[in-house]
Amino acid sequence: MVLGAVLATPFAPRPAGAAGSGGNGAHRIREGRRPLPDFTFLEADGTSRSAKDFQGKALLINLWATWCPPCVAEMPALDRAAGILAPEGFSVLPLSSDRGGANQVRGFYERTQVKNLPVVLDPRGAAARAFGARGLPTTIIVSKAGEEVARAEGEAEWDDAQILAILRRLA
Template sequence: MAALSGLRATRRVMARAAAGTLAGAALGRKALGAGAGRLVEAPPKPLPEFSFTDAEGKPHTVTDFAGKGLLINLWATWCPPCVAEMPALDRAQAALAGEGVVILALSSDRGGKAMVEPFYRDKAIRQLGLWLDPRGAASRALGVRGLPTTLVVDRQGRERARVEGDQPWDSPTMLAEIRRLVGPPAASPSDQEKT
């Protein structure tokens, strides 16, 4: 009975994700600040608990990334707006990695690694880690209405902003917003000695 209940919940999340994806596809790409699909900042709030896995099936939580700025991107290979933004997310990860910002692109594909790994290879995605959420735990915990949805999380582990729909993540304006929202990296001991 519990398995059936879980299946129903997963189907509801997937139906909401598909509806959001269709709405996002109908709207198309919107420029930053142009209405629907806009990065919406909110007062900082702690993230709920949820887990996801890496490519090897090892479980992780956001606490594994303590002190890092995060972009949590919820996506799937079957979602056209998700596919459209993946190269920009990959370039953004390359631009932000040295600043202690990690993009957690959590795939909700039921096929898991078998679906995502060939997708990354075909789309030349090289900077993003392979993170999996095939049961939709993150989407449910975060109250996601559709795919793609991305949250900006500061270095204290608090949600600072979110956006529904694909975005130009590697644009100078968006990179500046991400840096502002996650905050500066903590000074290392060697940096403190220099001052």
Template sequence: MGATLAASLLPKQGRAAGGALRRGVQALPEFGFTDGDGVARRVADFGGQGLLLNFWATWCPPCVAEMPALDRLQAALKPEGFSVLALSSDRGGRAQVAPFYARVELSHLGIWLDPRGAAGRALSVRGLPTSVIVDREGREVARLEGAASWDAPDMVAAIRDLIGPAAARPATDRA
């Protein structure tokens, strides 16, 4: 199924009121962000994986509401070579995000930081939350502005379709 058709399967009940889904395939621009330890990272560091880039902040109520579903999505799809990169725009960085993760009991998401908004600007993010789905070839295949029920079965199926199958592991000789 093509990416455009698969993106149309994202369920209406998973969208926030007024949320707009933009479909299509386009190359990602170069941009950077940091991990929870302050190490500079790029999307290219996740080559071959399907990604959901979620732009959020601790002060954003719809963002906070969808974080547990993103945590469950990460747990469900990580074995398939998929990562949720929840890029926090909080200016307080890790010192602000880590206590939030502990309070909300997020145990599967890594801490990813974009406190100056460079990644958000590179991807033309207009508001929070915004999520960008990236296929295994590093292309944006769908975008959702607004909160969603990311771990709903039909949403998980649509994401699997959008990102494509994981690369098969090479067979090993048993000689």
């Protein structure tokens, strides 16, 4: 699949009639550069962090919740992708909007055998608002230079070879 043609309009919504599910989700990755908004999130221990704390690293910021079926469906692939990309200096930040806090996310990780993802929280939706997310899951790809270079709305198979190649190219 040639992504340039699909991704001609940065951050454009999916064309009318495009498939809403199936495939690896690469068609949902919309490239385009924009400054990274200022936002904070919480680590499991309550420490406040921001994307600026990851300066010089590529980031995949996934906005999700345990009550969101497409989020739950993509979480195992996101976990595997995090394990694959970590040695390459690519961090995955799954920002949970669950109001139940770290314990709710930890319980979900235990039940679903998530092993490579940190527990990070956005219970007030600050990151979702800062990015102008239209729904969950929304994933933001941030380059090592610290700018948003692409985003995806909806479920994707993050460990798919084609998607991993896109992420590496965008880093």
